[in-house]
Every structure is written in C-alpha cells, then in structure tokens.
Amino acid sequence: xxxxxxxxxxxxxxxxxxxxxxxxxxxxxxxxxxxxxxxxxxxxxxxxxxxxxxxxxxxxxxxxxxxxxxxxxxxxxxxxxxxxxxxxxxx
Amino acid sequence: xxxxxxxxxxxxxxxxxxxxxxxxxxxxxxxxxxxxxxxxxxxxxxxxxxxxxxxxxxxxxxxxxxxxxxxxxxxxxxxxxxxxxxxxxxxxxxxxxxxxxxxxxxxxxxxxxxxxxxxxxxxxxxxxxxxxxxxxxxxxxxxxxxxxxxxxxxxxxxxxxxxxxxxxxxxxxxxxxxxxxxxxxxxxxxxxxxxxxxxxxxxxxxxxxxxxxxxxxxxxxxxxxxxxxxxxxxxxxxxxxxxxxxxxxxxxxxxxxxxxxxxx
Numbered sequence: 066x067x068x069x070x071x072x073x074x075x076x077x078x079x080x081x082x083x084x085x086x087x088x089x090x091x092x093x094x095x096x097x098x099x100x101x102x103x104x105x106x107x108x109x110x111x112x113x114x115x116x117x118x119x120x121x122x123x124x125x126x127x128x129x130x131x132x133x134x135x136x137x138x139x140x141x142x143x144x145x146x147x148x149x150x151x152x153x154x155x156x
Numbered sequence: 157x158x159x160x161x162x163x164x165x166x167x168x169x170x171x172x173x174x175x176x177x178x179x180x181x182x183x184x185x186x187x188x189x190x191x192x193x194x195x196x197x198x199x200x201x202x203x204x205x206x207x208x209x210x211x212x213x214x215x216x217x218x219x220x221x222x223x224x225x226x227x228x229x230x231x232x233x234x235x236x237x238x239x240x241x242x243x244x245x246x247x248x249x250x251x252x253x254x255x256x257x258x259x260x261x262x263x264x265x266x267x268x269x270x271x272x273x274x275x276x277x278x279x280x281x282x283x284x285x286x287x288x289x290x291x292x293x294x295x296x297x298x299x300x301x302x303x304x305x306x307x308x309x310x311x312x313x314x315x316x317x318x319x320x321x322x323x324x325x326x327x328x329x330x331x332x333x334x335x336x337x338x339x340x341x342x343x344x345x346x347x348x349x350x351x352x353x354x355x356x357x358x359x360x361x362x363x364x365x366x367x368x369x370x371x372x373x374x375x376x377x378x379x380x381x382x383x384x385x386x387x388x389x390x391x392x393x394x395x396x397x398x399x400x401x402x403x404x405x406x407x408x409x410x411x412x413x414x415x416x417x418x419x420x
Contacts, residue, residue: 081296085296085340086296086299086300086338086340088300088338088374089297089300091301092301097409138250139248140254140287140294142293142294142342143296143339143340
C-alpha cells in the first residue's frame with residue numbers, strides 16, 4: 066500500500082478524575098446488576114474522541130492532540146485525558 | 157384585571173409565609189433605585205434560552221437599559237454589567253459551557269471582568285464562567301443523573317457583596333432547571349472560597365437549614381452560587397430572573413438585580 070493512503074488518528078479518552086462522582090457510571094452499574102451481572106466493583110463512564118489528521122507527522126499529531134486536550138477537550142478541574150496516535154487507512 | 161392581580165398578590169402574601177425570613181422588595185419608585193440607569197448587556201449564544209427572561213426583567217421590572225449582545229460581537233465596554241443567561245449553549249456538547257467559552261464575545265467579557273466589570277452567570281452562564289476560568293471549580297452531572305426543575309430555597313451566606321447587599325440574613329426562593337448543576341471544587345479551592353466568604357448562596361430548607369435533602373444536585377457543600385476573588389463576577393445555578401414578579405410565585409430574585417443596581 067502506498068504511504069500516502071495511511072493517515073494518523075488520535076484516539077482520545079477523557080475520564081472523570083478519581084474521587085469525582087460519576088452518576089452516569091453508577092446508573093450503568095445499576096443497570097448491569099439488574100440484568101444479573103455480578104462482581105462489579107465500580108463503573109466509570111468517559112468519552113472517546115477521535116481526531117483524524119490530514120498530512121501531519123506523528124510528532125505534529127502528538128502535539129496537536131495534546132494541545133486540543135489541554136485547551137478544550139478535557140476540563141482539568143474534573144477530568145483526565147490520555148490518547149494514542151494510530152495509523153488508519155485514508156478513505 | 158386589577159381584582160385578579162389583587163387576588164394573586166394575596167395569594168403571594170400567603171405563599172411568602174413559607175419562607176422564614178421575608179425579603180424586602182424595593183418598589184420601582186424606591187429612592188434606592190431612582191436616578192440609576194445601568195446599561196446591561198445580555199449575551200446570546202446559539203442555544204441560550206433565558207435571554208428574554210433576563211431582558212424583560214432588567215428592562216420592565218428593574219427599569220434599566222438593556223441590550224442583547226450576539227456571541228459574535230467583540231466589544232462589551234459600553235456596558236456597566238454583563239449577564240450570561242441560562243440555556244444550552246452549543247447544545248451542551250462536549251461539556252456544558254465548553255464551546256461557548258471560546259465564542260468571540262467571551263474574549264471581551266473576560267477583559268471586561270478583569271477590569272472590574274460586573275458579570276453575572278446564571279445556570280448555563282455559571283457553567284460558562286467556570287469553563288472560562290473567571291470562576292473556580294466546575295459543574296458536573298446532577299448526582300441523581302436526572303434533569304431537575306423545581307423551586308429551591310437559598311441561604312444568603314454573604315450579604316456584603318454587590319450582588320447580595322439587599323439580601324442580608326435572608327432565605328430566597330427561586331426556581332432552578334438544570335442537568336449539570338453539581339458544583340465541584342477541590343479541597344484547597346473550597347477552603348479558599350470559605351475563607352474569603354465567596355460562597356454567596358447555598359441550597360437550604362425553607363427555614364434556612366443546610367441539609368442534604370435540600371441539595372437538589374449533589375453540589376459540594378450545598379453550593380448554589382459563588383463569586384470571584386475581586387467580587388465583581390458571580391455565578392449561580394438557580395434563576396433569579398424567573399423570580400422577579402408576584403405572578404411568578406416568587407419575586408425574591410429581584411433582590412439580586414436590585415442589589416446590583418443599588419451598588420452602581
């Protein structure tokens with residue numbers, strides 16, 4: 066496959082910090098327990114955000130994702146973020 | 157019609173008995189409000205939905221100058237005070253207030269606030285002020301997950317501010333309506349808020365007791381409203397603009413707007 070058909074994607078996970086109440090996670094947990102699932106200690110719900118880059122190097126993509134998280138995607142008062150940069154086929 | 161209004165007023169007077177400490181409402185001809193002509197700007201974001209309530213209240217009940225300010229405007233220096241109204245700016249996407257915070261007008265609002273201009277964020281406006289860093293902390297999903305819409309009682313914790321000066325020692329009744337009003341700040345920030353008397357309103361019972369049953373959204377310390385360090389920026393989750401006339405079942409919200417006008 067030619068190199069230009071592969072592009073980079075940032076797969077960003079945003080989660081509530083430890084200790085921050087997650088009512089959505091709790092509700093999901095109740096739902097699963099009602100369905101008979103056992104052995105669940107806790108459920109935390111978060112967000113998945115994908116950024117599909119166009120023509121950026123791995124380093125540039127890394128930097129862009131970091132800046133996006135800091136500036137807008139995560140609220141540092143209540144949220145943590147982490148991301149991975151992966152190669153995807155360009156459609 | 158007059159009879160009907162009188163009836164409503166009677167009903168209201170009876171209703172007011174609910175609250176243990178009845179606020180003083182200044183009539184429009186009260187000297188405290190005379191000859192004052194503040195210019196209010198009500199910011200309108202895509203998805204704001206309380207801007208008309210704010211406009212109406214400021215213009216026709218509090219008798220001040222007011223103009224809507226579209227979020228694409230870049231200058232607010234003509235105003236004495238800015239209101240960020242409630243609603244669902246940008247559909248609450250990502251987080252409440254997260255996108256609105258980067259609207260063109262917000263740069264001007266932040267400058268205005270840093271110069272000491274009066275800024276009030278109500279509900280979604282409070283969320284935007286937290287996102288913009290003009291107020292500390294954040295507003296998360298209600299502890300009960302559900303959207304809450306009801307009347308609440310607020311204990312005025314500090315009446316020595318330009319937002320609350322006519323609310324000393326009072327319990328105010330006003331409506332709230334939100335899905336994300338669960339105020340959170342870390343321990344250090346909370347300590348600072350307490351020490352600097354920056355917690356202005358806390359959810360309470362009609363007798364003014366702070367109880368967990370009176371907390372509608374799980375907010376830490378029952379916090380409903382706070383102000384910034386310099387005392388010119390306030391955010392609160394309940395809606396004072398929806399509680400400014402007797403026909404609205406409470407006019408306690410008027411106290412907040414009257415405090416602002418009397419402080420001008």
